[in-house]
Amino acid sequence: MKCSEFLQELTNYLDGVIDDRTKAELEDHLAWCHNCYVVCDTTKKTIEIYRDSRLYELPEDLRSRLRSAIVSKCHAKKRGPESV
Amino acid sequence: MSTIQPKVSAPVSDELALVQAAKGGDVGAFEELVRRYDRNVFRIAQHITQNREDAEDVVQEAFLKAYGNLNQFQGQSKFYTWLVRIAVNEALMKLRRRRPERTVSLDEEVKTEEDSLPREVADWSPNPEQQYSQAELRDILTRTIQGLPASFRTVFVLRDVEGLSTEETAEALDLSIPAVKSRLLRARLQLRERLSRYFQRRESANGKMRHDSGDGNQ
Numbered sequence: 001m002k003c004s005e006f007l008q009e010l011t012n013y014l015d016g017v018i019d020d021r022t023k024a025e026l027e028d029h030l031a032w033c034h035n036c037y038v039v040c041d042t043t044k045k046t047i048e049i050y051r052d053s054r055l056y057e058l059p060e061d062l063r064s065r066l067r068s069a070i071v072s073k074c075h076a077k078k079r080g081p082e083s084v
Numbered sequence: 085m086s087t088i089q090p091k092v093s094a095p096v097s098d099e100l101a102l103v104q105a106a107k108g109g110d111v112g113a114f115e116e117l118v119r120r121y122d123r124n125v126f127r128i129a130q131h132i133t134q135n136r137e138d139a140e141d142v143v144q145e146a147f148l149k150a151y152g153n154l155n156q157f158q159g160q161s162k163f164y165t166w167l168v169r170i171a172v173n174e175a176l177m178k179l180r181r182r183r184p185e186r187t188v189s190l191d192e193e194v195k196t197e198e199d200s201l202p203r204e205v206a207d208w209s210p211n212p213e214q215q216y217s218q219a220e221l222r223d224i225l226t227r228t229i230q231g232l233p234a235s236f237r238t239v240f241v242l243r244d245v246e247g248l249s250t251e252e253t254a255e256a257l258d259l260s261i262p263a264v265k266s267r268l269l270r271a272r273l274q275l276r277e278r279l280s281r282y283f284q285r286r287e288s289a290n291g292k293m294r295h296d297s298g299d300g301n302q
Contacts, residue, residue: 046272047272050240056131
């Protein structure tokens, strides 16, 4: 297996959606190709860091303000435009 | 090497009942749906628009649009996937309005594969995120993901941050499954490449990836 073929399968491999035979070929490649091992490992870390990063958390005060606005507009829609 | 485990998705058992109640005019039931997904919609919107005010608007507009169009939700997909689709469209509209000089489309064709081929293959420190303060790390991650094209950023956020499946992401973005997979691979590789600048093990020599070396096993 070439490094470029390994890269093509990287996403399927990391997501665990791959057949056993291809998985074995990929792992065989990983066993001797240090560069692909590093790329694979650091890509996995990239995903984990973003997943755990809690970027753009919605602050509670803003959250309740937005929710109140949404709910009151929903009530207004329900009543219909003539009663708004 | 172990695989990435998807996030546990929100319980959907009672979700359909909430949607049905909301369709019947129960605003309280709809409020529960808002409570369930407002954080996700905000995060997705801010990742796409890269602007806090726009993200706030998107949260309101997406939920109101969903409420107004509940009758069109047939229940073939999860409510969340349907909602994300609405939110992504609202967010892209905001982005286009703010950056009219740049066409923003999820369909934009990616020129070559060259942009995603690894160049830096130095290993990272064992706990790279611990080299930085929380604020610094947040800044690095934000700036790094903002550098991706909108179409890559969006796929990455839906799949890897929000934990949607490939199929759900394809449905939410109106893309084919191969298109989602290809964008996801490139997004992951580009982010990895850019983060390597911050996270690589300092003492190690840089490795260089060879793309022209056949099996490389010389």
